[in-house]
Amino acid sequence: MELIRVMFVDDEIMALRHMKSLVDWPSLGFEIVAEAITAHQALDLVNTENPDLIFMDIRMPVMDGLEVSKRILAQNRNRTIYLLTSHRDFNYAKEALRIGIKGYLLKHEMNAHYLEEELLEIMKRLKEEKKKEQLMIRQSLKELIGKSPLTSQFPRELEAELFGRGSILLLYIQADKAFPVLENRIDPPGLPLPKWEEIDFYGELSSLTYIETIEIAKDKQVVFVFLSGNAGEDNTWRQAHHLASVYQQRAKRGQSTLSVLISRPCKRPVDISEQFLQLDKSSEFLVKRGREQIVAPGSFALEAFDVEAEWGVLHQMIRESPAEGELNSLRLRIDAAFTHLERERFHPTLLKWMCYTFTRQLEQLRAVKGMPSYPELFTKREINDQLWYSVADIKQWFVQQTEAIASYSDPMMNYSSKVRKMIHYIHLNFGEDLSAETIGREQSLSGDHVRHLFKEEVGRTIMDYVIGYRMEKAKSLLRQADYKIYEIARLVGYRSSQYFCNVFKKWTGLTPQEYKESVADNR
Structure with a gap:
């Protein structure tokens, strides 16, 4: 679990050291990332260290804790600040709540048990707030890439949180699938795309922080990552490319492949909408390159033409x-x-x-x-x-x-025209009642003549050929999974589904249901 980043602001160094030494902060889920002993130092460190939680001494020279907190919260309302005070001053508490401070800790009651209890309570609140914030972020991002992305409204507080210190990159991830070369071709269901929590990172992603994943189709998803403001262009592309390649490696372990299109850095909510529309359009053009692509921003020149x-x-x-x-x-x-x-x-x-x-x-x-x-x-x-x-x-x-x-050499060309016509008749009428007599009637041939001629040229009886052709058609229909077995029996010329099942079992070694299940298992 990611540790909560903590900053202390207190002009009393000994008090600060005492509070740090009382508990094992990492074991409780906290990481101390910054310490400030003046108000101005605190304002600088907030921007560089980006703490999740700030413990602020209320009484400091030059600028008191309330004023520092006001300035910090003016930049980002989502900062969590707790005051450190020696007295239960309700006027201070009232003002603190008004400006957005979450609570206070009493210095004179500070001991290991008290601090641990307070930290566990703070952790609980932060988790609840983080969950609510993540739901709001997810919903807002979904609207930005939804049906009418350019008209979506983005909450101001989230805009300050997400874009105040950097920008956002989009990774448009799409499962590779064959182009529909044939008309009316139905694609088999694809394998699920990798999830962020399934990804094993090899290497440092110092400039990228995960935000959210939005699924836009069964075979497409958009991963949003935060890009810190000091990341250079080359470093950004290198880390984004590494992240995309790790997704591809994870997909291969699941016996599938995918391609990734990377956006330009988005500095405003409207940029996300515009970049998504461009990536979505560009994804249709991946067939120009093939599978397992990682596409840099602006790689496809999408010319508009008729x-x-x-x-x-x-x-x-x-x-x-x-x-x-x-x-x-x-x-x-x-x-x-x-x-x-x-x-x-x-x-x-x-x-x-x-x-x-x-x-x-x-x-x-x-x-x-x-x-x-x-x-x-x-x-x-x-x-x-x-x-x-x-x-x-x-x-x-x-x-x-x-x-x-x-x-191609058609084996039927070795047969006489009469036998070819018999085979053609069977292929057209396999769903009807067939006999040597009905097959020969079209050519004015007797049943005996049909049986003799067919066996002599083809090497098998004509009714054996009829059954074989019907069974192949039945297997084809069973593979489609759209028909019930009694329907297939009628389609291939059997009025009794029981009789059809017996013939199918004798011919293939499986019942129709067993064959259908074996096909489904191999998909």
């Missing part, structure tokens, strides 16, 4: 619908579009629209070759999205997709 007009330029380059054999043309368009995006005006919305256009064109070529669609592959977890974190890697992924199409 995104839809710029899309018109890009769309002219990529809008052609490729036909079979036009892979080379598609590769050239992918290269030209990404080069244009990287060199000219970048915007994440342009990248998203471009990805959707190219994936639709690739889907057309995949369909011609009989390749499974991207949604099917994604549901089966057969798409590697590790290349979806930066523009350069996304471009590489699209190039790989064109190469995969070029090298």
